[in-house]
Amino acid sequence: MSEYPNYSACTSILVGKKASIDGSTMIGRNEDSKATWPKHFVVNLRKEFKSKQKFISKDNNFEMNLPKISYKYTSTPEWTDKYGKFEEDGINEYNVAMSATESAYANENVLGYDPLVKDGIGEEAMVTVVLPYIKSAREGVKRLGKIISKHGTCESNGILFSDKDEIWYLETGSGHHWVAMRIPDDCYAVVSNQISIRNINFDDSNNFMWSKGIREFVNNNKLNPEQNGSFNFRHIFGTKNLTDVYYNNPRVWYGQKMFNPDIKQNPESHDMPFIRKPQYLISVNDAQKFLASHYQGTPYDPIGSGSKEDKTKYRPISLAKTQEAHVLQIRPNLPDKISGIHWLAMGVAAQSVFVPFFAGIEDTLSEYKNGNLNYSPKSAYWIFKLVGVLLDPHYLELNDTVKNIQENLNIKFKQFIINVDKQYNKEKDINKYLTDMSNKNAKDAINEYQELAYNLIANSTDFSKLNYKQDLNL
Structure with a gap:
């Protein structure tokens, strides 16, 4: 072995x-x-x-x-x-x-x-x-x-x-x-x-x-x-x-x-x-x-x-x-x-x-063909993995944000499949059509998760141990 x-x-x-x-x-x-x-x-x-x-x-x-x-x-x-x-x-x-x-x-x-x-x-x-x-x-x-x-x-x-x-x-x-x-x-x-x-x-x-x-x-x-x-x-x-x-x-x-x-x-x-x-x-x-x-x-x-x-x-x-x-x-x-x-x-x-x-x-x-042990924003594995890493420290506070994106994407995926099923017989080059449509759909998911990662970074800042809330009465 x-x-x-x-x-x-x-x-x-x-x-x-x-x-x-x-x-x-x-x-x-x-x-x-x-x-x-x-x-x-x-x-x-x-x-x-x-x-x-x-x-x-x-x-x-x-x-x-x-x-x-x-x-x-x-x-x-x-x-x-x-x-x-x-x-x-x-x-x-x-x-x-x-x-x-x-x-x-x-x-x-x-x-x-x-x-x-x-x-x-x-x-x-x-x-x-x-x-x-x-x-x-x-x-x-x-x-x-x-x-x-x-x-x-x-x-x-x-x-x-x-x-x-x-x-x-x-x-x-x-x-x-x-x-x-x-x-x-x-x-x-x-x-x-x-x-x-x-x-x-x-x-x-x-x-x-x-x-x-x-x-x-x-x-x-x-x-x-x-x-x-x-x-x-x-x-x-x-x-x-x-x-x-x-x-x-x-x-x-x-x-x-x-x-x-x-x-x-x-x-x-x-x-x-x-x-x-x-x-x-x-x-x-x-x-x-x-x-x-x-x-x-x-x-x-x-x-x-x-x-x-x-x-x-x-x-x-x-x-x-x-x-x-x-x-x-x-x-x-x-x-x-x-x-x-x-x-x-x-x-x-x-x-x-x-x-x-x-x-x-x-x-x-x-993005699905790239990625090694070092983080890369051009790797699908790391794009989706990053959200998990950012979520872990504050799971209870931020999980709803991730869940909402997951639910919205699942609805989009269902609509994507329905549309392809309807359009399939109208396409001359079926292999190209399926490849283009699947990859476009995957790219949308990647973009959503990249945006989600940015939001998690911003929202996580408030949980920092170095944070300080000022008394507005001062």
Whole structure:
């Protein structure tokens, strides 16, 4: 592994088409790693080579051959490729979406029999070697599964796939073994750094996939703790410890509290289900609000009114170490080029805003392709991050100002999408139109946040310890 590993601790959401308000499929995730580690947003254009290409990871030397044709796809790579790309999330030209990865942890007993592979595939490589080569979510699971079985994996992870019809969640549980489950159309799932898939139905290959020989591996090594003969992947391969109690389980609890408010559960429970039918249909804004949440309305909100102990008890969903957050939406009954929308919030989701980009775009603004470790007013990451940094010292006093801008932008984004949907068929050069419109919309959001930063600087001055209020009677 690299000398500066990219440890991730993300939170994910998956929403089936019959669980969403408009029939969209949605997958989303907060990419959480380092407090300041800029991301870019790019379009990787379709490429055709005369011979097969070879991928070699700069992170851990994992390598494999690649097909001659690479489909167009969006992605959010790191600001430097010194440790690898970490492309993380995107939608390709066939409206297949992928987000990788949700870091998870396998137990020592399983890893003793099938340890992680030092130069196996990891988060750094997954989007790069899978998303440009698949035409469906199901195909994505099969491709990644074959790579893991052949080359092994260096990490335990969860990987999200979607297309207009299906959503799949794949989990790696050891060096070479994995399972995947299709999320039922009328259900959603929230995931938080733990192996989450439960009972595998080996008689239902339409809704489950798994690594070859996984049952024999478990049975021969006596790894199954179940007494009823079921195959519970979480119980066999996962963990159940204090990290789950305070770091992972509460995030699942809050997500299920948002979408099933009438169900009462303990935030620390190990027994919350992996999937649920929502009490109400879920919108893309609801999915974004989940990724931007921090236990609002409970004693556990870090900026709420609870006790000091409660406010620091659980790890929130949106936190300072988020590099970017995304929701990948595939809308139904629309032409391919406008069906997919890559919603992207640079920096901390609670303080940033999810900007929509149609998957049919061919380029992004220069601000989204710039930015390194040093602050730059020409970097989208730093423009949105700056607002969060200015807000943090006086969150309660200034949060309404930020919230108002977020709400106004969300209304503008909705109007932007409606207008593009109406105008789409009238345009001759569709790719140029979508690129120009998406980038103009993104530029408006950048300008709003730059103006917001100026206002926060001015308003923050009154909170200075060196301030002095003169008695007007003097």
